[in-house]
Amino acid sequence: MKRIPKTFKLGTHTVTVRVVGKKEWEALTEDYEIDGAIGAWRYQDQAIIILRDQPPSMKFHTLTHEMVHAILDSMGDKLSKRLSKNEAFVDRFAGFLAQALLTATMRI
Numbered sequence: 402m403k404r405i406p407k408t409f410k411l412g413t414h415t416v417t418v419r420v421v422g423k424k425e426w427e428a429l430t431e432d433y434e435i436d437g438a439i440g441a442w443r444y445q446d447q448a449i450i451i452l453r454d455q456p457p458s459m460k461f462h463t464l465t466h467e468m469v470h471a472i473l474d475s476m477g478d479k480l481s482k483r484l485s486k487n488e489a490f491v492d493r494f495a496g497f498l499a500q501a502l503l504t505a506t507m508r509i
Contacts, residue, residue, distance in 0.1 A: 405451065405464055411475050417448045418464065426452045439463050442470040465502070466495035 408415050421429065429450055433441050439452040440463035449467040451460055473485035484490055 405460060409468075411447075411471055414447050414475070416471055417446075418451065419448065420451045420453050420460065422453050426450065440467045442467040442474070444471075444474045461503070462495060462499045465499040466492055469495045469498065 405420055406418055408417055410416075430438070430441055433443070435441055439455055439459070440449065442449050449464065449471065451463050451467070453460075455463070469491045470485050473481040473491070476482075
């Protein structure tokens with residue numbers, strides 16, 4: 402994946418991804434209860450937002466971090482929802498996922 406996608410499918414839902422500047426980030430995340438975050442997932446909106454002001458590799462890691470939240474929350478069971486609230490778990494999982502996606506050799 403060379404670029405941050407604008408959308409992706411997750412089950413029957415289409416998740417929207419937006420990369421935004423600081424002013425828009427602050428306006429969008431006002432009610433998110435996230436201090437110091439650089440990305441956010443909102444299940445109700447099926448949307449991920451990512452703060453633009455970070456290096457490309459960090460933006461990609463942020464995307465995978467929020468994707469892990471999105472997948473776990475969409476699975477809907479108690480364990481998945483509990484894992485989604487565990488930021489350390491989500492961040493470690495996202496780091497491995499980002500590395501796998503960036504280094505995968507695809508053959509179809």
